[in-house]
Amino acid sequence: MPAHPKKRSYLWKIYQWITLAMMLPLILFALIAFVKVEQAVLDNEYQANKKILYQVKYNITFLDEMIVNSILSMYYSPGISHLIFNNHVDFEEMLNEVNKIKTSHVGINPFIHSIYLYNGTTKTYYTTRDELLFKDVSFETMLQSKQELPKLKPLPRKIEYSIGSDKKRYENVITYLMYDFQDDFNQPEGALVVNASTEWLLKNIKDINMVDAKRQDKIIILDDQSEIVGKDLDDAQLQEALKAVYQQHDNGSVSSEKTGYFTDDIQGKKYLITYTYVDEMNWTLVKAQIYDEVFRKINILKYTLLVIIVAIMIMALMASIFISQKIYKPIGNLVKHVVSNVSEMGPSYEKDEISYLNNAYQFSIEQLKQYKLEKQSDREILKTYFLRKLIIDSRSVTDDEFVKAISELGVSLSQYEPGIVCIVKVDNRTQFEQMFSHFDRDLVVYGIMNISLEIFAETFNVEAVEMKNDHIAFILNTADTDKKDLHCDITRLWSMAQGYISRYYKVSMSIYISDVSESLRDLTEKYDEALNNSVYRLLFGKSCILSNHITRANTNNGQVGYSASLDKKLVDSLKSGNALSTEGTLNKIFFDEIAKLSYNNVFLAVIHLVNTLKEMTKEMNRARLEPLQINFNLLSQQLFSSETLQEQHDTILQICRHVLLKTERAETDKHAIIANTIVELIHADYSNPAMCLQFVADKLNLSAKQVSKTFNSQYARSVADYINDVRLEKATEWLQNSNLNMKDILQKIGLENESYFYKLFKKKYGVPPKEYVLNKQLKEIRKLE
Structure with missing residues (x-):
């Protein structure tokens, strides 16, 4: 009884691994996608906020520049200088000047709240307000502080208005002062004072930010004392909370940067807070957005993605079942086939199908080894000896030897019937010997012989023997075959054998078919002829099937080499650096002329080509600073070890490309030297x-x-x-x-x-x-x- 494996246990393993292979990347992708998308949205929102804050920053800077320019244009006008410096001011003159300021500056600039003309001598100031001699308590306090007041710098403050006995109203303004001289108490001797409207600035900010109004976004301005500029009474509580959160984060890491963002809780809600610093005003713009509003669409995307991933997982599970069964099907069929045919294996119980197949393979290897031992038995040794003797010296084989070989050694040939010798050579012999061990090479050769014999045995009496000089010889009796179609039939069968051998062993082979001998007594002559002409694989390429009919044009060609005109054209193309002409000429030399020569003359032509390149290199090196280094001895060795003309062509082409590359670089260096010299001449x-x-x-x-x-x-x-x-x-x-x-x-x-x-x-x-x-x-x- 054969050793049966566990029923379909390997199918379950395949299913587990495929499911894991599908699920693990999907889960990792989902986790990475969630993290990356959230960060990308956060960064994108930050960039959008930066644009808004930069626009606000630009408007504030522009406002500052306009106010400063207006102050400078007014301050140095004679009419204003007279009002702020003279001891005696005519009331009518003062009234006209104030009205003029109202008309030319306050009326056309919506950002200007009011203008004061302060006379330090009389300690009075005139305003563009409806009350000409309006008393600004905050301004007077600022003047009496005995501290040096900054020039043309924004000073946020509040203007106080009385609207009843005890009630007061306040307006937020930004005050700019311009003066030249101060008295002993650090008070200006005369000053121009411009109050900018904070309401205008805040309205401008709201207009810019109106896209985000539905999301309840807020923007505040903090001055250099971290006080809110132009506090909105409706949102005073939120503004103060936002200010407190910013100050909490402003521990040096925030304020040291010009712009940035962070997240924090304000009044029980998570906010995304973006900030930027306004250098000219020494202010900080802070924008707050409700975090959930920013990520509302992302949360929807998360849920959608989660549903999609679950659906994909379900489909992946179904797909893994289908794929596992498809993958397992040939394994299952193979197991059935092995179980039904390998009855010699012991009855030991296997844990899974692969273990069973591995044991079956080891059993088969042992059988092959046993076959090898049998092959080396006396009968096989004597049969191989007989076939080699028949091929190498067919006339020395007597009739008695032939009869004995048929009866005792199992040779299936007839001595007096016509015969053909086929020479089979494995292509890429060096790689073949490197890829396979000695045992594996013997196994491949045995496979080639076995497959080929099985194909030809249906039509011919055939025997095969491995010769010791890298080829296999096949002997065919052709007595009952139509001679007219004989070569076509043999070529068709060899093509079929090449296909099977390439499929199973991943090697290619070339075949040479001899002419028909009248009997096997003349076989040696045909073998020598076939062996000599099998070298034409060099011209016809690997996997070729050759015969005298195909190689006759080359063997009869007495031409020694290729034309001298192509030789000269190749040298000229290389010297001029013309890559296209070089490759075209090399193709003509190899495939139009050398490919038509006889085998010996091919090598003479190739040697001549190498000598031509060698002489050209010597000539070019005489005029070069950096000589071309080409090992022509190694080149010759590579050419003579090549199996095909295409390989020789490719080797020479690589050398030519190397020469062209070096020539192009030398030409480029020459141009660079000339160009640099031109620059030096011009500067000098x-x-x-x-x-x-x-x-x-x-x-x-x-x-x-x-x-x-x-x-x-x-x-x-x-x-x-x-x-x-x-x-x-x-x-x-x-x-x-x-x-x-x-x-x-x-x-x-x-x-x-x-x-x-x-x-x-x-x-x-x-x-x-x-x-x-x-x-x-x-x-x-x-x-x-």
Whole structure:
């Protein structure tokens, strides 16, 4: 009884591993997706908040600039100077000036709340409010603080209004002061005071942020004292809580950064809080969003993704069952086949199918070893000896020996019937010997012989013997076969054998079929002829099936080598660096001419080609700084060990590509040297009016066309443009750092035509020279401020 495995136990293992392989990546993907999507949304929301805050920041900065510009334009006007510095001010004159300010500044600038004209001598101030002599308690307190008041800097404060006996109203403003002198108590002797409207600023912020209004987003402004600028009474409690949370996080890690975000709880809700710092105002913008509102769509996506993943898991389980059964089916069939045919195995019980098949394989190997031992028995040794003798010296085999070989050794051949010898060689012999052990090589050779004999035995009497010099010889009796279609039939059968052997053993083989001998007594002559002509695998490639009819054109070709014109064309193509011509010429040499030669002349032609490349390399190295290094001895060894003409072609092609690459690099280095020399010449002699393309070409003893092409390939610009750029750069240096007049500067940069210089300068810099210098000076002044 054969040893049966556990019933379908390996099927359950396959199902487990496939399910795990499907589920584990899916679960990992889901976890990573949840984390990554949440972080991506958070980062995306942060970027959107940054854009809003930057827009608010820009508006605040723009507001600051407009107010400062308005103050400067008003402060130095004679009418205002008179009101803030004179001891005696005419009331009518003062009224006219205040009305003028109302009309020209307050009326057209919605961000200006009011303007004060403070006279330090009389300790009074005039306002653009409806009450001309309105008393601003907060402002007066600020003046009497005896602290130096900042100029043109925003000062958040509140203006107090009385609306009844005990009731008061407040307006949030941002105050700017401009003055020149102070008295002994640090009070301005005269000042212009502009109050900006906080309400306008907050309304602007709300307009910018209106896209997020449905999500209850809030933005507050904190001054340098961490006080809220323009507190909204409706949201005062939320604003104070947001301020407290920001201050709690502002332990140095937040305020040290210009912008950033964090999350925290405010009034029992989780918020995403984004902040950015306004340098000009020394303010901080803080925006708060309800965290759940930000991630509301992500939560929906999570649930949707979860449902999809569960559905995919269910489908994966069903798929794993289907795939497991499909994978197991050939294993199950194989187990059934082995169980039904391998009855010689012991009755031991196996844990699963693979263990059973492994034991069956080991049992088969033992059987093969036993076969090998039988093969080495006297009968097999004598049969092999007889077949080798028949092939190598067929005329020495007597009739009695032949009869004895048939009756005692089982040889299935007839001595006096026509016969054919087929030479079989395994392709890629070196790789074959490296891939397989000695035992495995014998097993493959046995497989080749066994499969081929089984195919040919249906049509011919056939025997096979392994010869000791890397090939197998097959002997076929062809007495009952139509000679007209004989070679076609044999070729068809060998093609079938090649297919089976390639499929089962992953090796290819080439075959040479001899001509028909009248009897097996003439077999040696046909064998020698077939063995000599089997070398034409070199020309016809691996897996070829050859005969005298196919190789006759090569064997009868008396031409020694390939044409001299192709030899010269190959050398010229390599020297000129023409890769396309080189490969085309090499293809013609190998496949149009060498492929038509006889076997011996093929090697003569290849040796000639190697010598041609060797001489060309010596000639090229005489003119090169870095010589080409090619080991032609190793090249020859590789060529003679190649099995096909295609392999020889590919080896030579690699050498040619190496030569072309080195030639191209040398040409590139040469162009780089020329281009760098041109740059050095221009920088050294740009003041020479004669400096031009032809001047440079004459210096280098090259043609103007060659200089222009080389420089353009390296710098993507013309020599003339580069000369003009150098001269203009030097001119800007003289304009900024010297007091030379334009005529002297033109002389120093080598230009004589002033109008041409102005045209070049304006084309490059967009403005005339004087305006360019003036713009540079203004930028420097602004940097100092």
